[in-house]
Amino acid sequence: MSQPTGTETTGRYLVLLEDRSVAAGAVEMNRVAGISAASTADHPTAADLAAADGMIFQDLGVAVVDATPEQVARLSRAAESSGPISVVEAERVVQAYTTTGEPAAAVDEGVFTWGLQAVGANLCAATGRGVRLAVLDTGFTTAHADYASRTVVTQSFIKGETVDDAHGHGTHCVGSAAGPRKPAAGPGYGVAHEVEIYAGKVLSNAGFGSDSGILAGIEWAISNGCAVISMSLGAAVRPGTPYSQVFEQAATRALARGALIIAAAGNESRRPGSVNPVGHPANCPSILSVGAVDVDRAIAPFSCGTVDTIGQVDLVGPGVDVYSSWNKDDGAGMYKRIQGTSMATPHVAGVAALIAERYGARGWELWARLVQSGRRLGLPSTDVGGGLVQAP
Structure with missing residues (x-):
């Protein structure tokens, strides 16, 4: 997992999904970590991530999720394999x-x-x-x-x-x-x-x-x-x-x-x-x-x-x-x-x-x-x- 240094984080995580594998990535997040994320394809103006375990930004192929340490570890292990999950990062605070x-x-x-x-x-x-x-x-x-x-x-x-x-x-x-x-x-x-x-x-x-x-x-x-x-x-x-x-x-x-x-x-x-x-x-x-x-x-x-x-x-x-x-x-x-x-x-x-x-x-x-x-x-x-x- 790529961890920001010298920045504040929110406690959520960003998950990069392989290009053209967004649907498969959503399935894989659920399979390996039990995370069910909504998609902007279904909720194009959604700003509230609390409705599900997270939100997938369909066009970018990126999910932001709430996850426990165990779920993060499972996602990180999946990212090390050749599946549709590519990268897991802690979400930063910006200003x-x-x-x-x-x-x-x-x-x-x-x-x-x-x-x-x-x-x-x-x-x-x-x-x-x-x-x-x-x-x-x-x-x-x-x-x-x-x-x-x-x-x-x-x-x-x-x-x-x-x-x-x-x-x-x-x-x-x-x-x-x-x-x-x-x-x-x-x-x-x-x-x-x-x-x-x-x-x-x-x-x-x-x-x-x-x-x-x-x-x-x-x-x-x-x-x-x-x-x-x-x-x-x-x-x-x-x-x-x-x-x-x-x-x-x-x-x-x-x-x-x-x-x-x-x-x-x-x-x-x-x-x-x-x-x-x-x-x-x-x-x-x-x-x-x-x-x-x-x-x-x-x-x-x-x-x-x-x-x-x-x-x-x-x-x-x-x-x-x-x-x-x-x-x-x-x-x-x-x-x-x-x-x-x-x-x-x-x-x-x-x-x-x-x-x-x-x-x-x-x-x-x-x-x-x-x-x-x-x-x-x-x-x-x-x-x-x-x-x-x-x-x-």
Whole structure:
């Protein structure tokens, strides 16, 4: 069994089933461990896992189950054989990646935010029209005036909470990726301002969630034909910690379905003193990992980096003093400036949507075109990967 190191766990377990063997995997879980799991094929919007011993995310081939130590041992032994059960992992607790904002250096944001200018979105003819982009986060403030004319498809995967965003993080991330160019007040702040928005609530109003909620959101986004899935969330890991095989396979299966997952690298670094490794699940090879830079194109002091052979930064985006939509009026209207790799990630996701529109690219082709867009910054690739993402 692959066990997370340096992270909190929920007490549940993720079970990766062999590709095209989901039905057989369900039968095998019941046979070897007496676990009876429901399936999203029968309950496509199920958020409550308590109805059965667990839930199978049909499109991803992943189950999340409640299991005793003896049941876990039996599942792990089955995973070591050549049957339909492939991997068993402890489920992690994840959280939103954000820190207190800092004022940006002097820059003209009279028309567009510095972030839009940095990635060249303000000069791009593409708008994201016709492309579906999912933001999996703390939900979305549907009452925000800037989105009154937009159709936003929403779904909550948090038990007992509606999709309405009482935290603010999700609304901010939706704004950076897909907000308006001519808002009610302030500068334009949305990279792909005509993209079709899908807002999935996988983190609670307190900013926390679990692997199963994320997987539920990924499956929902795939089933709705989203080309880009933006995830400004994760869990810290220690150097040398193996990446999740479950999330890696989920990501490759998503890519095969034409969906690119983009995730925040994490905020645990304290530069120049220490650099922490890319967190879970962004450290998976098939999830595009995003670090953060500031208005001077310097690496943000909190941005995690490549420290060993596990996990790497693929691109960076604007992540310091980022202005976007917020869930309430904190004295400056329903807008706020915050920072984190969480803020960089939706900038990259927005550019991915622009590329998807312009070239019709999906899956691995979209990954390749996105990474090739990076502008070199004269900084180590271990910090910035291919560089600062650029609109087509």
